Amino acid sequence: MTSPDMTEANIDKLAELFPNVITEKLDAEGNPKKAVDFDLLRQELSDHVVEGPQERYQLDWPGKRAALFIANAPIAKTLRPAREESVDFDDAHNLFIEGDSLDALKLLQESYLGRADVIYVDPPYNSGADWVYADDFAETAAEYLLRSGQVDGRGARLVANTEANGRFHSDWLSMMYPRLKLARNLLSETGVLIAAIDDREHSGLKQLLDQVFGAQNFLANIVWQGRAKNDARFAGGGLDYMLVYGRDRNRLIADDVRWKEPKSGYGLVVAAVRDAWARSGEDAARATAILREWWKSKPETEKGLQSYTEIDESGRAFLRGPLASPNPRANLQYELLHPVTGRPVPMHENGWRYSRETMDQMLAEGRIIFGPDETTTPRRKMYLDEQEDQAIRSLVVQERASATGALIDLMGADVFDNPKDIGVLCKWINAVTQGKKDAMVLDFFGGSGSTGHAVMALNALDGGHRRFILVQLDESVAESSGAAQAGYTTIAEVAKERLRRAGAKLVDEAGILADSVAPGFRVLKVDTTNLTDVLRTPDETEQQTLSGLGDSVKPDRSGEDLLFQVLLDWGLELTMPISVEKLEGHEVYLVEDDALVACFDSEVSPELVRAIAKREPLRAVFRDSGFASDDARINAEQIFHEISPATDVKAI
CATH class of the missing domain: 3.40.50.150 (Vaccinia Virus protein VP39)
Structure with a gap:
């Protein structure tokens, strides 16, 4: 009932890479636990370890080691629901x-x-x-x-x-x-x-x-x-x-x-193009003149949009972009003939921007703009409606x-x-x-x-x-x-x-x-764990105190408190849908279509255990003190084993 021990997790990761560096040591109670033999680990990393006072590139400050320790150390806390402060709690x-x-x-x-x-x-x-x-x-x-x-x-x-x-x-x-x-x-x-x-x-x-x-x-x-x-x-x-x-x-x-992000003022320019096309009677030359006149009003737009000053026969605004390849490649160097004179037009020393196949497709779509004869380098149409987004700006x-x-x-x-x-x-x-x-x-x-x-x-x-x-x-x-x-x-x-x-x-x-x-x-709300410390050695325990150690749940904690601690311990999402039903006279929590069924009543009947088992949930949880005896708890496990053997059963 604590958060994960990140140090233990890190030791497990090292064990996968270097099993020979894992050893054992005794903890404060004298129990054996896994540890790392740092001498062996240094040997495994002998060419890479930086030790002692050697200079290195790093950020240091007083308290850094302690901060790292506390990041890995587990805590005995939980999250308690506050239904009355929530909105649409059950389905949120x-x-x-x-x-x-x-x-x-x-x-x-x-x-x-x-x-x-x-x-x-x-x-x-x-x-x-x-x-x-x-x-x-x-x-x-x-x-x-x-x-x-x-x-x-x-x-x-x-x-x-x-x-x-x-x-x-x-x-x-x-x-x-x-x-x-x-x-x-x-x-x-x-x-x-x-x-x-x-x-x-x-x-x-x-x-x-x-x-x-x-x-x-x-x-x-x-x-x-x-x-x-x-x-x-x-x-x-x-x-x-x-x-x-x-x-x-x-x-x-x-x-x-x-x-990506939309170019600033893009919608404004699109609206201006649409207006120019309508006002021109769908005449490309006249629409272009209207659009260029609009640009003189200096509307606030992304600077790159200001190059879209022409409208073609389809009513789309465009600019004239280069056709030269940024890098030399053999497959990009080929003759491109002028559509009127039939003679090759000038090619950039790196070749064209597109392969022969792509260039033929663009020619068929009318996206290549030629000059009056072969002496002029052609350009490509870059349409405004294909340039809505830009790399997001850092300012x-x-x-x-x-x-x-x-x-x-x-x-x-x-x-x-x-x-x-x-x-x-x-x-x-x-x-x-x-x-x-x-x-x-x-x-x-x-x-x-x-x-x-x-x-x-x-x-x-x-x-x-x-x-x-x-x-x-x-x-x-x-x-x-x-x-x-x-x-x-x-x-x-x-x-x-x-x-x-x-x-x-x-x-x-x-x-x-x-x-x-x-x-x-x-x-x-972050709070202390729902469980009380009932762990005692025999010589610390008096006969009259035994009855008070039977229930490990704090008296002020509700079933819903316990439910959320169980969700945390099982690694389940804390927003799973929750409903409450009465089953065999007991209050039962149903989570995510029986992904988890829990009952934390102080007494658990065999009829309830059987009714829950028949639902065949993935997980079932009970309060340990809800069972009258160890025999009753073992019988509950046996009922699940017979009716729903795939259910993971726990008692807290």
């Missing part, structure tokens, strides 16, 4: 997890391993203040200042401006490191991570992502230009960034993934003020500073998932819920069925903030209410696509 396909993202990411490791298509994070920026993510390995300010030589043993400062000497950068990196390592596991092979960041931690985050994802998987550094400050002392600023990494860049290349120009205003309109108050822009999120989520309409999107710094809002907005736009998982710490809002004045106590409360309102509004506006918005979400 989205998740809102309230709690520390480190715990949440650990708990999601088995259920969502390799499932996320895109992870978008806008982590809390390092302001130099006390850190809200107080991870267990973080040292106090006093410990850091003493160890780093900034104060003496009596606490007197030895170095001025201590905040600038690394502690806050180290804390921030230590917070991000384990979360990014765990998040990488959740990305699919073609998955992409987008991390928004400002100038303060851009360089550190870039190096950290290089370590976690591998520098070879870096894809892009997007510059986000917001409002600049005219009174700035140096540059106007207003810049944020988005660092983009792939889980496997080579896989993306092999799949010929290309991120985003969008003021955040518009996102703030939109959120105020939705919530009726200024409840969150600097929310993410929905339009920008939609653009990038759609681009990096190649328009995949069932993509899963994860944001483990959920903030005000912008990422979930963007996913629902994309679904409303194109009828998709994308899903989101948001994680947000139950961090208190400032007492003087607009959120506090509006009645909210935590940022998580703001995010949940934003998702409720945004979902309802999108459904109202979506019309026939309302069903695709999928505004439902399950609220789950």
Whole structure:
């Protein structure tokens, strides 16, 4: 009943590669467990190991080793459902997890391993203040200042401006490191991570992502230009960034993934062409003249669109493109005859752009433009309606003020500073998932819920069925903030209410696509494990305490609490449809068409066991204390063995 032990998983991976380096050692209780013989491992990697004080290219900071340890260490926690805070709980396909993202990411490791298509994070920026993510390995300010030589043993400062000497950068990196390592596991092979960041931690985050994802998987550094400050002392600023990494860049290349976006102003030009064709009476020369006159008004469009100034006899706008091959190839060098004079036209020294067969096809389609005679090099028609998309640009120009205003309109108050822009999120989520309409999107710094809002907005736009998982710490809002004045106590409360309102509004506006918005979400909260510690040695146990050790479930936990811990332990998705039925007088949970059937009643009858077995579920779970005796539990197993031998039966 703990999250996966990543250290054990890493040892298993080493065992597959180098079985001879695996040995045994005794744990704290004296039990044998697998371990790595590092002397043998060094021998296996003798040409590649970097040891000791040798110089190497790396990013280091105080607390890095501890951060790596905590990423791998298991936790005895679970996710408890909050049905009353959710929307359409039973059928929701989205998740809102309230709690520390480190715990949440650990708990999601088995259920969502390799499932996320895109992870978008806008982590809390390092302001130099006390850190809200107080991870267990973080040292106090006093410990850091003493160890780093900034104060003496009596606490007197030895170095001025201590905040600038690394502690806050180290804390921030230590917070991000384990979360990014765990998040990488959740990305699919073609998955992409987008991390928004400002100038303060851009360089550190870039190096950290290089370590976690591998520098070879870096894809892009997007510059986000917001409002600049005219009174700035140096540059106007207003810049944020988005660092983009792939889980496997080579896989993306092999799949010929290309991120595209519509050309700015494309629809405007298409409308102008259509208008010119209609006004000309479908006369190509006159339509071209009208279009060129329209271009003189200097409409705001992508620069490349301004070359589409001609309209042909089919009413399609085009430009005259080159026919020369960029590289010399023998099969591209052949005679091309002028259609009137019958003589060869001039050929580029590299040859033509197309093979003989393709060139003949283009000639038949009228896509080759010749001059009056053979002395002029021909050109090819490049039609506007075939050039709608372009490679997505690395510069985003969008003021955040518009996102703030939109959120105020939705919530009726200024409840969150600097929310993410929905339009920008939609653009990038759609681009990096190649328009995949069932993509899963994860944001483990959920903030005000912008990422979930963007996913629902994309679904409303194109009828998709994308899903989101948001994680947000139950961090208190400032007492003087607009959120506090509006009645909210935590940022998580703001995010949940934003998702409720945004979902309802999108459904109202979506019309026939309302069903695709999928505004439902399950609220789950990180909490301690549902089980109590009942493990005792004989000399620690008194006769009168034995009765209290029979039930290992905490008294304040419900059957639904236990159900979600079982889903986690079995690595099942936490959004599977759930229904509750009465069976032989007992409350029974049915998950995903009997993929799992569970009953956590305090007493389990043989009739109930037989009724569940007749349903032949894939998995069945009971509460261990629900059986009157060991014999009753063994009999239950025997009933399943006879009626439904394929069912995996467990008791907790």
